[in-house]
Structure formats: C-alpha cells, structure tokens
Amino acid sequence: MSAFDVELLGKMRAIKTLYHRNWLNFWLGSDSMLEVNAFSNSDIVTWHLSNIWFNCMKLINSMNFVVSHIFREGNQCTDSLANFSITIQGLFSWKSSPSFVTSFFDSKQVRNA
Numbered sequence: 001m002s003a004f005d006v007e008l009l010g011k012m013r014a015i016k017t018l019y020h021r022n023w024l025n026f027w028l029g030s031d032s033m034l035e036v037n038a039f040s041n042s043d044i045v046t047w048h049l050s051n052i053w054f055n056c057m058k059l060i061n062s063m064n065f066v067v068s069h070i071f072r073e074g075n076q077c078t079d080s081l082a083n084f085s086i087t088i089q090g091l092f093s094w095k096s097s098p099s100f101v102t103s104f105f106d107s108k109q110v111r112n113a
Contacts, residue, residue, distance in 0.1 A: 005046055008035055012049075012056040017093075018063075025064045031072040039067045077104040 001009070011028060018026055030036050038044040038053075039060075045053045072079060080101050085092070097105070 004034055005049060007032060008038060008049060012052055015056050015059055019059045028067045029070040031070060033069050036067055036069045077101045
C-alpha cells in the first residue's frame with residue numbers, strides 16, 4: 001500500500017473506534033491535503049479501500065465531523081504520536097494524554113480557550 005492508503009486506513013480505523021465509543025463530535029486534522037480532499041471527493045480513494053471508505057462515510061454522516069489541513073510543523077503533538085506508533089504493534093489507546101505529549105500543551109492557553 002502507498003503511504004496515502006496506510007494513513008487513510010488509520011484515520012478510518014480511528015473514526016470507526018470513536019463512533020463505537022459514542023464519541024460523535026470529532027475534528028480530524030491532517031498534514032496531507034490529499035487526505036483532506038478525500039473526504040469531499042471519494043474518487044481520490046483507491047479502489048481496494050473503497051468499501052471500507054464508504055462504510056466510514058456512513059459513520060461520518062451520523063457524526064459532527066470536521067476535517068481540516070494542518071501543517072506538520074504546526075502539530076508537534078501529532079508528529080510525536082505518529083513516531084510513537086512506529087514502535088508499537090497492534091492497537092493502542094489512552095484514557096488521558098500520554099506523558100510524552102503533555103509538554104506540547106500550555107496550561108495557560110488551555111484555560112484561556
């Protein structure tokens with residue numbers, strides 16, 4: 001699979017997981033404009049992911065879902081999570097922020113938001 005396919009498959013898995021946990025408000029940020037555009041143009045999705053893609057789109061239609069582009073340099077937290085994911089096998093989740101990303105959050109900004 002291409003990097004695009006793998007990243008899109010990961011996002012679809014995340015959407016499915018969130019849906020089944022009843023987390024219906026979701027803002028997806030991606031550093032890939034191609035991935036962002038796929039959410040408005042399914043022709044971009046490769047044929048071997050199309051069935052999974054259309055099932056994912058059904059879930060998205062019942063969620064409050066937003067997708068937007070963010071430059072990789074602008075999201076060090078996501079980059080750290082992606083680097084961590086290379087070191088693990090299988091699915092992994094946390095109930096709170098993992099310690100290796102908490103330094104990216106400024107508590108003053110969070111309180112003022």
